[in-house]
Amino acid sequence: MTRVDLNLLPALDALLTERSVTGAARRLKLSVSATSRTLTRLRAVTGDRLLLQAGRTLVLTPYAEQLSQRISALTHEVEGVLSRTEHQFDIATLEQRFTLRVGEGFIDQLGAALMDRIRRTAPGVQLRFAPKPNWNAQPLREGAIDLEIGIVKTSAPEVRTRLLFRDRxxxxxxxxxxxxxxxxxxxxxxxxxxxxxxxxxxxxxxxxxxxxxxxxxxxxxxxxxxxxxxxxxxxxxxxxxxxxxxxxxxxxxxxxxxxxxxxxxxELPVPIPAFNISAIWHSRLDHDPAHCWFRAEVLDLCLEAYPRNLPQASPPLHR
Incomplete structure (x- = not known):
């Protein structure tokens, strides 16, 4: 693999996400000129221009659009394989912020109960509830959202789901x-x-x-x-x-x-089908110990809150 420079992966991820050499440089903590040279190298390696000028902005080529769907997860996976050190996962000392994208009803009904449950076992964990203007899966890909709770409205192959309860x-x-x-x-x-x-x-x-x-x-x-x-x-x-x-x-x-x-x-006088409320996350977090623990806590909370609304047989927490 003499032609492969894995250092180019984070740069490619930043460029395709920011769609700006200046923005990517800021994210990578590099100079604009160094980032521009890296883009030149990436164009040579991939054989594609990747970013094209369109007025005052840059747009992705069709090949870059394909890469943007995979590069973030790939970068995280490579970094995990090459730099992750073995450690004992300790919930009691975990200090992490989980960002959830949920509807206002979930926050109103279960937000306090979830925080109380988390605080008892992991006092160093913080919860951040992000607004949910749409069902776009991009924030999950980019890592801006750790977990979404709601109706599954994406067919993105890298997205994982777990049924929490049935609603009507x-x-x-x-x-x-x-x-x-x-x-x-x-x-x-x-x-x-x-x-x-x-x-x-x-x-x-x-x-x-x-x-x-x-x-x-x-x-x-x-x-x-x-x-x-x-x-x-x-x-x-x-x-x-x-x-x-x-x-x-x-x-x-x-x-x-x-x-x-x-x-x-x-009860409504017109028939309307029931629907599923699911936990939704990106596949790169499938086996992350902290995220696995957090998903289990959310599932257990929903089991307690809506015990009659979950089928007896359920798929595993990740696939």
Whole structure:
């Protein structure tokens, strides 16, 4: 392997991620001229220009686009093989920050319970909850996100998943809402009231919204908000109705969460399928001791919180 210089891997990773020689130099702690020379070497080794000028910015060539899907994981794996030293993994002395990308409902319902669980065994661990504007897998590839919790909406082959629990949608309204006086709620009665819709992107229509539409009409959506927690707060102080995941209205730790917040949930009068909530991470973390421990803690927490919503047979924590 006389032609292979493994020192080029971190440089290639930085250049393809930053798409800027200056940005890559800053990340590598090198001068811009040294990074530019490294790019020249990479072009010679790969036989591809990798980065092309497009106005004032650089864009990736098609070959570089292919490499960008693999290079980050490959760099971490090579670094782990060549530089990792054997050590005894000690949870009690672990000092690490785990970044999670989750919805506001998970933070509201289980954030404190997860922190309490972690603190008992690993007091040096910090949790950071990142916003979840979309389901883009790139932050997992780049290492900006350690673990995502939610619906799997990526087919990226390097992404790993583990089912945490099954969830379903329910209706919510304030306690004492006129709709609750009905012995059974019909589609017509439900659709007669004003609704608040949750849309993370801000769009006025979504796949969930289409699924809960009455068969012979449309709901009167008066408000669109970015989170289920916001929708629940609005229904608490008005006659608006909302559709939220059942996991947002309570669990084994806080079984009376809805009532304590002035809300009552009810079964929707329109059929809508249940869905899976999973842990999602990058394959490079499959066998990392700290990440394996953390994933197990999240799984155990969900087992306690939603014991009836997990199938008996489950896949392993990593594959």
């Amino acid at each position: 949608y329910v209706g919510v309204c304030r306690i004492g809402h006129p709709l609750l006086s009905e012995r059974s709620i019909s589609v017509e009665q439900w659709a007669a009231y004003d609704h608040v819709m949750t849309s993370r992107t801000g769009e006025a229509e979504s796949s969930i919204d289409a699924a809960v539409e009455p068969p012979n009409g449309r709901r009167k959506v008066r408000m669109v908000v970015p989170s289920y927690t916001s929708a629940m707060q609005l229904t608490r102080h008005s006659d608006l109705l909302a559709v939220v995941p059942h996991s947002c209205v309570g669990n084994s730790f806080v079984p009376d969460y809805a009532a304590a917040n002035g809300l009552q949930c009810f």
